[in-house]
Amino acid sequence: MKILINFIRNLLGYIIAIIDLATRGPKPKRTPEKQKQINNELKHLSLYQFFACPFCIKTRRAMHKLNLPIEKRSASEGSPHRAALLAGGGQIKVPCLRIEQEGKVEWLYESSEIIRYLKTHFA
Numbered sequence: 001m002k003i004l005i006n007f008i009r010n011l012l013g014y015i016i017a018i019i020d021l022a023t024r025g026p027k028p029k030r031t032p033e034k035q036k037q038i039n040n041e042l043k044h045l046s047l048y049q050f051f052a053c054p055f056c057i058k059t060r061r062a063m064h065k066l067n068l069p070i071e072k073r074s075a076s077e078g079s080p081h082r083a084a085l086l087a088g089g090g091q092i093k094v095p096c097l098r099i100e101q102e103g104k105v106e107w108l109y110e111s112s113e114i115i116r117y118l119k120t121h122f123a
């Protein structure tokens, strides 16, 4: 029964992820200089995620709407990033934004918090 529920949940997740990719629309444009500056700032960020997780899809969609090409790291079983998420953040829960600033690392959980952070810093 649990296997069936997981299967249906994953299937729905993949369908939502594909609908998201198909309906995103164009990214907002910036001047090349401004985009270069933002891309440099984004080097300090990475998003730990699952492809088919609805909360990750919501976060990736917000990143697209803000035109923020943040590095994405899969936290799926078997991925080397999974252990880093657990060791650094303290739990396997996605999405999680890793923020590295002045030698310090912060792990920000909760899709709404991550989107709020991105809007505050980059909108």
Ligand SMILES: N[C@@H](CCC(=O)N[C@@H](CS)C(=O)NCC(=O)O)C(=O)O
Pocket (backbone or CB within 6 Å): 050, 053, 054, 055, 092, 093, 094, 095, 109, 110, 111, 112
């Ligand atoms: N309230 C959280 C929910 C996040 C959540 O439940 N993520 C699930 C995946 S959809 C998760 O990481 N579960 C742990 C696991 O699958 O190991 C958010 O908005 O980010």
